[in-house]
Amino acid sequence: MVERYWEALKGVRDPEIPVLNIVEMGMVLGVEAEGEKVRVRFRPTFSGCPALRLIREEMEKALRGAGAKEVEVVETRVPWSTGAMAAEAKEKLRAYGIAPPLPLPMAEVAQEDPPCPRCGSGQVVLKNAFGATLCKMLYQCQACGEVFEAFKAV
Amino acid sequence: MLEAYLKDALVARLTAWADDEVVLAQRLSEWVGHAPILEEDIAIANLAQDELGHAKLWLELRQELDGSDPDRLVYFRDPLEFQNAILVELPKGDWAFTMVRQYLFDAYENLRLKEAAKSAYPPLAEAASCILKEERFHLKHSSLWVERLGQGTEESHRRTQEALETLFPYVHQLFQPLPGDEALVEAGVVPDLKALEAPYLEEVTAHLVRSGLRPPEGGYVPKSRREHTEYLWSLLAEMQSVARWDPEAKAW
Numbered sequence: 183m184v185e186r187y188w189e190a191l192k193g194v195r196d197p198e199i200p201v202l203n204i205v206e207m208g209m210v211l212g213v214e215a216e217g218e219k220v221r222v223r224f225r226p227t228f229s230g231c232p233a234l235r236l237i238r239e240e241m242e243k244a245l246r247g248a249g250a251k252e253v254e255v256v257e258t259r260v261p262w263s264t265g266a267m268a269a270e271a272k273e274k275l276r277a278y279g280i281a282p283p284l285p286l287p288m289a290e291v292a293q294e295d296p297p298c299p300r301c302g303s304g305q306v307v308l309k310n311a312f313g314a315t316l317c318k319m320l321y322q323c324q325a326c327g328e329v330f331e332a333f334k335a336v
Numbered sequence: 337m338l339e340a341y342l343k344d345a346l347v348a349r350l351t352a353w354a355d356d357e358v359v360l361a362q363r364l365s366e367w368v369g370h371a372p373i374l375e376e377d378i379a380i381a382n383l384a385q386d387e388l389g390h391a392k393l394w395l396e397l398r399q400e401l402d403g404s405d406p407d408r409l410v411y412f413r414d415p416l417e418f419q420n421a422i423l424v425e426l427p428k429g430d431w432a433f434t435m436v437r438q439y440l441f442d443a444y445e446n447l448r449l450k451e452a453a454k455s456a457y458p459p460l461a462e463a464a465s466c467i468l469k470e471e472r473f474h475l476k477h478s479s480l481w482v483e484r485l486g487q488g489t490e491e492s493h494r495r496t497q498e499a500l501e502t503l504f505p506y507v508h509q510l511f512q513p514l515p516g517d518e519a520l521v522e523a524g525v526v527p528d529l530k531a532l533e534a535p536y537l538e539e540v541t542a543h544l545v546r547s548g549l550r551p552p553e554g555g556y557v558p559k560s561r562r563e564h565t566e567y568l569w570s571l572l573a574e575m576q577s578v579a580r581w582d583p584e585a586k587a588w
Contacts, residue, residue: 229393230385230390261466311476312379314378
């Protein structure tokens with residue numbers, strides 16, 4: 183029964199990164215079902231994320247669509263990390279044109295930049311540590327000229 | 337669980353931190369559509385949005401303690417009830433003023449949050465860890481700007497030094513304890529701010545000097561967080577206008 187709700191949640195996408203669902207992003211921490219009552223624990227990615235309200239509504243809708251009569255969505259403060267993002271999710275991001283987040287030690291300690299998602303070159307320049315959404319930065323590739331967004335490693 | 341005698345003290349502490357974030361977010365948002373270049377317009381909107389998210393986290397912690405509604409606190413309190421430091425309410429000034437203020441505040445936040453992430457009160461430790469992840473990007477951004485402006489042209493250097501003369505004395509207020517802080521520090525709930533002041537001054541002075549700037553000595557330091565300048569009134573009047581105009585609205 184719980185699997186069915188997990189499947190339903192995989193249909194909920196982050197409106198700012200429409201290729202990823204909230205399960206593969208690592209936002210859902212747990213699903214409990216008791217009869218027709220479902221309780222979901224989730225964590226936001228960035229604290230000021232304006233999509234939060236919409237995501238909550240979509241979660242509730244998806245769970246009701248999967249047969250839940252009563253839905254409780256609990257927002258936790260467990261810090262989210264890009265380390266929780268599944269490998270397939272990172273690949274989807276890259277295919278979509280967004281450089282996936284590097285593992286934290288590479289991004290934070292070694293201060294490495296992500297390779298260009300278009301040509302794979304490591305010759306990239308940070309244009310802006312802030313992008314069109316809270317979770318992204320803006321880069322330009324020196325090799326192919328592509329201007330691309332990169333997911334922040336947090 | 338938090339012992340009852342610490343509750344009021346923590347409510348006051350969380351309110352002070354949240355008010356700093358809310359007021360600074362409002363000042364930052366005044367640049368949206370007016371920043372010197374498009375990249376910075378985007379960046380500053382991000383910063384404002386992050387600071388608001390941080391205020392939300394602090395106010396939700398407060399809500400768990402006293403049942404207060406975060407929206408009511410932000411949009412319906414009068415200026416004299418706000419507990420923000422004067423540093424964040426001063427008008428946005430020029431780009432140098434905004435970036436120097438942001439740097440001084442970001443450096444303080446990074447230091448304070450690193451300590452707060454070790455809090456004996458788990459909800460506060462978690463909130464601090466979440467915020468710290470985002471604040472690192474802020475500090476990187478503002479410290480680079482201070483360097484760029486300080487070592488840029490004669491004009492950028494002059495403006496940055498002038499901003500520093502006005503702003504620097506106010507940073508001391510960020511480290512002043514509130515009346516209930518002693519008990520909180522003793523219980524390991526919040527970091528001892530007074531103890532963070534010396535490492536802070538050492539860190540920012542080093543960066544400012546590297547950037548060719550001189551932090552001024554002396555200057556007026558506000559005595560408590562109940563002290564405000566006239567600028568807070570107009571800031572709140574603008575920020576709260578929509579909510580006060582239609583208090584029944586469900587979302588602004």
